[in-house]
Amino acid sequence: MSALNRSQMAWRAAQDLPDGSVVNLGLGMPVWVSNYLPVDRDIFFQSENGILGVGPQADEDSQDRNIVDAGSRRVTLREGASVVDSVNSFAMIRGGHINVTILGAFEVASNGDLANWDARVPSKGPLVGGAMDLAVGAKATWILMQFNTKDGAPRLLKTCTLPLTAPHCVKRIYTDIAVVDVTPDGFVAREILATVGTDELRSRTGTAIAIAPDCQALNAPEISL
Amino acid sequence: MSALNRSQMAWRAAQDLPDGSVVNLGLGMPVWVSNYLPVDRDIFFQSENGILGVGPQADEDSQDRNIVDAGSRRVTLREGASVVDSVNSFAMIRGGHINVTILGAFEVASNGDLANWDARVPSKGPLVGGAMDLAVGAKATWILMQFNTKDGAPRLLKTCTLPLTAPHCVKRIYTDIAVVDVTPDGFVAREILATVGTDELRSRTGTAIAIAPDCQALNAPEISL
Amino acid sequence: MAIDKRVATAAEALAGVKDGAVVMVSGFAGAGFPNALLEALRDSGPTGLTLVANSATHPLSLTHTLIEAGMVTKVIASAARGRGQELSSFEQQWRDGKIELECVPQGNFSERIRAGGAGIPAFYTPVGYGTELGEDKEIREFKGRPCVLEDAITGDLALIRGDVGDRFGNIKFRYAQMNFGVAMATACTTTVAEVREAVDGAIPPVEVQLPSVYVNHVVAVGGEV
Amino acid sequence: MAIDKRVATAAEALAGVKDGAVVMVSGFAGAGFPNALLEALRDSGPTGLTLVANSATHPLSLTHTLIEAGMVTKVIASAARGRGQELSSFEQQWRDGKIELECVPQGNFSERIRAGGAGIPAFYTPVGYGTELGEDKEIREFKGRPCVLEDAITGDLALIRGDVGDRFGNIKFRYAQMNFGVAMATACTTTVAEVREAVDGAIPPVEVQLPSVYVNHVVAVGGEV
Numbered sequence: 076m077s078a079l080n081r082s083q084m085a086w087r088a089a090q091d092l093p094d095g096s097v098v099n100l101g102l103g104m105p106v107w108v109s110n111y112l113p114v115d116r117d118i119f120f121q122s123e124n125g126i127l128g129v130g131p132q133a134d135e136d137s138q139d140r141n142i143v144d145a146g147s148r149r150v151t152l153r154e155g156a157s158v159v160d161s162v163n164s165f166a167m168i169r170g171g172h173i174n175v176t177i178l179g180a181f182e183v184a185s186n187g188d189l190a191n192w193d194a195r196v197p198s199k200g201p202l203v204g205g206a207m208d209l210a211v212g213a214k215a216t217w218i219l220m221q222f223n224t225k226d227g228a229p230r231l232l233k234t235c236t237l238p239l240t241a242p243h244c245v246k247r248i249y250t251d252i253a254v255v256d257v258t259p260d261g262f263v264a265r266e267i268l269a270t271v272g273t274d275e276l277r278s279r280t281g282t283a284i285a286i287a288p289d290c291q292a293l294n295a296p297e298i299s300l
Numbered sequence: 301m302s303a304l305n306r307s308q309m310a311w312r313a314a315q316d317l318p319d320g321s322v323v324n325l326g327l328g329m330p331v332w333v334s335n336y337l338p339v340d341r342d343i344f345f346q347s348e349n350g351i352l353g354v355g356p357q358a359d360e361d362s363q364d365r366n367i368v369d370a371g372s373r374r375v376t377l378r379e380g381a382s383v384v385d386s387v388n389s390f391a392m393i394r395g396g397h398i399n400v401t402i403l404g405a406f407e408v409a410s411n412g413d414l415a416n417w418d419a420r421v422p423s424k425g426p427l428v429g430g431a432m433d434l435a436v437g438a439k440a441t442w443i444l445m446q447f448n449t450k451d452g453a454p455r456l457l458k459t460c461t462l463p464l465t466a467p468h469c470v471k472r473i474y475t476d477i478a479v480v481d482v483t484p485d486g487f488v489a490r491e492i493l494a495t496v497g498t499d500e501l502r503s504r505t506g507t508a509i510a511i512a513p514d515c516q517a518l519n520a521p522e523i524s525l
Numbered sequence: 526m527a528i529d530k531r532v533a534t535a536a537e538a539l540a541g542v543k544d545g546a547v548v549m550v551s552g553f554a555g556a557g558f559p560n561a562l563l564e565a566l567r568d569s570g571p572t573g574l575t576l577v578a579n580s581a582t583h584p585l586s587l588t589h590t591l592i593e594a595g596m597v598t599k600v601i602a603s604a605a606r607g608r609g610q611e612l613s614s615f616e617q618q619w620r621d622g623k624i625e626l627e628c629v630p631q632g633n634f635s636e637r638i639r640a641g642g643a644g645i646p647a648f649y650t651p652v653g654y655g656t657e658l659g660e661d662k663e664i665r666e667f668k669g670r671p672c673v674l675e676d677a678i679t680g681d682l683a684l685i686r687g688d689v690g691d692r693f694g695n696i697k698f699r700y701a702q703m704n705f706g707v708a709m710a711t712a713c714t715t716t717v718a719e720v721r722e723a724v725d726g727a728i729p730p731v732e733v734q735l736p737s738v739y740v741n742h743v744v745a746v747g748g749e750v
Numbered sequence: 751m752a753i754d755k756r757v758a759t760a761a762e763a764l765a766g767v768k769d770g771a772v773v774m775v776s777g778f779a780g781a782g783f784p785n786a787l788l789e790a791l792r793d794s795g796p797t798g799l800t801l802v803a804n805s806a807t808h809p810l811s812l813t814h815t816l817i818e819a820g821m822v823t824k825v826i827a828s829a830a831r832g833r834g835q836e837l838s839s840f841e842q843q844w845r846d847g848k849i850e851l852e853c854v855p856q857g858n859f860s861e862r863i864r865a866g867g868a869g870i871p872a873f874y875t876p877v878g879y880g881t882e883l884g885e886d887k888e889i890r891e892f893k894g895r896p897c898v899l900e901d902a903i904t905g906d907l908a909l910i911r912g913d914v915g916d917r918f919g920n921i922k923f924r925y926a927q928m929n930f931g932v933a934m935a936t937a938c939t940t941t942v943a944e945v946r947e948a949v950d951g952a953i954p955p956v957e958v959q960l961p962s963v964y965v966n967h968v969v970a971v972g973g974e975v
Contacts, residue, residue: 123631124704142701145554160703
């Protein structure tokens with residue numbers, strides 16, 4: 076199969092979320108993850124604006140301007156949901172109560188450093204939001220991103236070139252061509268797309284990447300974008 | 301008149317509470333203050349266990365074990381009351397949102413140091429509760445106590461002999477024979493019982509005490525204990 | 526006197542805001558923006574304001590109108606990036622050195638404001654360590670984890686939006702409308718709450734989310750539920 | 751799998767508490783004592799416990815039964831004074847050096863537990879400065895006010911009492927029953943909540959006072975409203 080599209084990438088990450096876990100999904104592609112949960116997983120999605128138990132997006136006729144996620148999308152509340160203020164929402168995030176956060180990224184270094192908040196666009200103001208809190212506070216930080224930039228440059232690097240979000244925080248990276256763990260020994264590929272050989276994977280990585288002994292083929296069902 | 305009884309002392313302190321203020325009353329005599337408010341004062345009493353708007357004690361038949369004040373008395377909620385947890389209750393106290401706290405005391409020093417939490421009873425465990433938080437956090441700390449100990453020893457001292465609750469916190473002291481301000485220059489008597497002369501007051505004080513130029517007679521209506 | 530914190534108009538509630546005031550503005554992700562108060566503040570025209578708001582550029586908040594009016598000289602925010610290709614008014618003034626920006630991770634932002642309201646002058650947090658936003662901050666390790674020292678943020682005026690307010694100043698929010706409103710109200714000398722509806726009676730004690738002690742003025746401005 | 755945190759008995763919920771565990775116990779002023787859980791913990795018999803409870807000696811709490819059973823080697827509390835003339839079991843063991851006591855001002859107590867749950871390793875506070883309870887603590891001035899550095903308190907097990915719980919672990923309290931329950935639940939690895947009633951459905955989102963993420967087991971034990 077060819078490189079995973081964005082929906083398939085979200086699907087792949089969704090398969091690994093533990094049953095019963097509490098998960099925060101970053102803006103953009105990560106929020107799509109909630110669309111592709113296996114049916115046997117009962118998961119609470121937390122949003123930085125204070126909702127624990129974000130449900131599907133609201134229908135046109137059941138929207139409430141005060142039931143939104145951190146990306147300003149009008150959503151619903153699942154059964155068992157609750158709502159707190161920003162202080163308590165971030166206490167939840169920073170106190171280690173979120174099992175997994177799935178975030179987008181610009182770059183990840185082989186020591187787990189993450190750069191995902193500031194791409195250095197000239198004259199545009201900074202936007203950090205809750206990225207640093209999530210990366211530091213969640214028990215596990217997973218990244219969902221294209222393996223390479225649009226220009227083909229590597230995003231998996233020895234050292235991040237863009238401003239850091241947090242040092243040593245990334246545990247796993249889901250991409251369009253591979254699933255990569257960040258280990259004390261650096262990057263380890265767990266799954267690689269069948270049409271991408273290990274040589275190609277290495278050539279598209281900015282630093283050393285090991286191949287797990289039990290490395291599998293990266294697969295996802297057909298999902299249109 | 302003779303020395304004020306405890307109810308009269310509480311009455312005297314109550315007369316000075318500003319209209320619209322938020323007030324925390326310590327255990328013992330201070331809680332009696334709420335019984336003697338002038339009719340033109342609308343005041344919210346806060347209790348450390350999280351109630352803002354403590355009303356009168358509950359009748360036998362309307363008691364609720366979860367509507368209590370910090371002294372475990374079953375109380376009522378006044379109109380406009382609210383309830384928070386201990387964290388938020390003490391954030392309210394420590395953040396400077398209580399206008400006045402009225403506390404009991406063993407000793408007060410002329411620099412405003414307060415000793416009210418540990419009388420050093422041998423082998424009895426310590427009990428600090430919220431005393432330090434209130435003394436430090438309230439905008440104004442008033443003391444309600446007998447001018448002297450049962451043995452006639454002074455409680456207004458140059459330096460406290462018992463363990464401090466907080467340094468430099470007391471603004472005013474209501475007693476059975478005088479009302480005393482704590483100023484940058486030390487104790488200043490604002491009101492003295494007519495039957496207690498300034499010489500007697502001085503002899504019953506453990507350090508220097510000035511008499512305010514506009515010093516008044518301390519008065520209270522007849523109230524039985 | 527019976528407490529009644531309700532005022533007829535936003536303009537009345539905001540009379541006398543001084544040049545140079547530190548103004549906190551609630552709202553996040555489309556919910557909880559006090560836009561009627563922001564309009565009134567813009568019309569009243571104080572200058573040299575410091576704005577403490579999660580975003581300086583959220584399209585649904587009228588925060589930007591204060592910036593466009595040249596009333597703001599400093600912004601403390603977690604988000605300050607305009608959405609369009611063209612520079613936002615904030616970005617233009619920031620680039621031109623007319624507005625100083627302190628960009629703060631959203632959890633440090635909420636926690637610092639909470640600290641301001643709770644009497645905590647400073648705290649340590651791992652969030653921001655090892656990043657540009659943690660530069661020049663004091664660093665200290667706790668249990669092997671490096672942390673930065675963050676100080677409290679306090680303000681002169683909090684502008685918040687709730688759903689229902691009562692004459693005592695109690696506020697009830699609607700779902701995620703709460704966000705920064707509670708913390709900001711605790712951290713400012715004066716708090717003005719705009720609400721959809723101001724009721725004559727009292728909000729039931731267990732439904733109050735922001736206790737009356739933190740609110741100075743309540744203005745009913747209508748608007749959608 | 752559908753989440754259901756309800757268990758049939760307190761004994762079941764408390765199976766496997768290890769010797770040496772740090773156990774937090776909610777309750778203050780007669781409200782919120784998890785006495786069914788305390789009985790079960792006493793019966794299960796772990797030793798060398800550290801108890802974190804506002805009072806070691808409150809007559810309405812069964813905390814003292816753990817102490818009488820010799821299961822406790824350390825207490826962190828704001829109150830540890832028996833009410834009677836005779837020494838309480840706590841006081842006797844404390845005097846005999848069998849139990850270590852850390853006496854903490856109640857606001858520092860609640861704030862330190864909150865910090866433990868919110869990922870704040872330490873904070874500064876003026877409360878306790880200049881007193882015996884602030885001795886040997888690091889001192890630092892903020893805006894001219896001397897403060898002590900206080901560290902977070904975390905625990906292995908929180909025992910709390912609420913009014914209603916649901917299968918997700920959401921808890922609703924009754925008035926001042928809330929006190930330390932929320933903060934303790936956030937600061938411990940495992941939280942067990944005893945409730946008057948455990949419901950099949952979900953507590954409505956706006957009525958949840960302790961979100962499900964903080965609660966591991968819910969035990970219905972009945973009792974008065």
